[in-house]
Amino acid sequence: MRLFKFGAIALAAASLALASVPAAKADQLDDILKAKKIRVAVVLGTPLFSFAGADLKPTGSDVETARMLAKDLGVEVEWVEITTAARVPTIQTGKADILVASLGITPERKKVVDFSIPYATLDIIVAAPDGTAIKDYADLTGKRIGLTRATVNDQLVTANAKGAEIVRFEDDATLISAAVSGQVDIVSTQPPLIAMMNEKRPDRQLKTKFVMRELNLGIALPQGEPKLKAWLDDWIRKNMANGALPTMFAKFHGRELPKDLADRATN
Template sequence: MKSTRTFARTALAALMLAGITQAALADQFDDIKKAGTIRVAIAIGTPLFSYTDANMQPTGSDVDAAAELAKDLGVKLEIVPITTAARIPTLQARRADVVISALSITEERAKVVDFSVPYSAITILVSAPKDMKIANYADLNGKRVGLTRATTNDTITTREAKGAEIMRYEDDATLITSVVTGQVDIFSSTPSNMGEINKRAPGKNFEMKFSQLDSGLGVTMNKGEPKLKEWIDGWVTTNIKNGKLNAIYKKYHGRDLPTTVFKPA
């Protein structure tokens, strides 16, 4: 009798453990499909990638990519507006299912999140007024350089321009305002942000001094979501091959995805 009770308790414990393990292995992909909505975190304030239009509606290449992904997944899109620095924390806190927000694929970030294969790309450059002589990182010594916090350009500039005074801003919109109002004259950012600055302050004549990186951007997910990652990787690959993601990029950025990241089909 005692052995029977022991066996029953062991069997029950095994079933409970199996249930817990199964729940732990449940993939977010199924949860998204069941909810009928995918929550996509996007930092609204990155010109050309994600910003508000004249009607105060979110637009840009990342917004269009997110809408296309939700449509192909067969669910509604819910945009979770965030700051640039909050992209990974928002994901880790499970306040969003994925991030599509100009997030460069780096080894350091890949330690804490998973990336899809690249769906888009971003060029990072150092820009300053035309009459300022800057050709490399050494020329930034003793100078004030503006950039957006928690970005790839933050990491690169901090590492390479050790003699510079780095001014960090919470999002691209604040960085742009700081440059336009003269708080900083040198910045590390993107061609689209440089274009926006020149549009707002044409007399300053900002130009690219040197390129820092052409970086692939990934749809970002929490680790341990193999089914979701497999679907998104397949979706990206298909839409790179059929040209849809290139068309979205070209619509806003005025050029094809860079061949340094994407080889022509």
């Protein structure tokens, strides 16, 4: 009887110990390869980076980066179309495997998602009509400036232009419409968007007043996926070295990527 009781206690203790061991975490790279599909989050309507082409299919440097990546991985792409403000939450909530959407690598974002090494760059600027005297953040005091919500532009203007009236729009397309319609004449955005605005307001051209920051752009992925991150980093290094990424980027942007881009720190 005592032997049976001891055995039962030992069995219960062993079961408890096994229950306390965490289940093995699935590896996202393995899951992608098994599914033969990678879910890529993109923000369509971002000139030069991701937009609908003449055939109404997605294109742009971010879209083509994702296509090249998927081809080399040997999987199909499933596009997850999102808004600018939803970029980080989409990765946090697992609605996409990776995000290729002109997302700048910042310390704040690195607290909640991981990034690949940089694959592209982006200047973020303040632009206004020719006669507007703006050289730095101080000159924005008392002025109305439009920008896209939840971007580095938003963070920088909010932190440095305390006296400005900031008008936030939910996405780049809405910001462009606001600039074209005259709702805002001063904007914080990127050069490709300024070019698009100027096409639609030829008599009220916007000019770059100052560059706020050159951003290194990274492919975002969930935290805790070292195999996926290592694959992405290796892929970027190889395609920077063989010229595939720079050539494709120049096709859309008409400028070269920095030669040291893949070696830049992401912190």
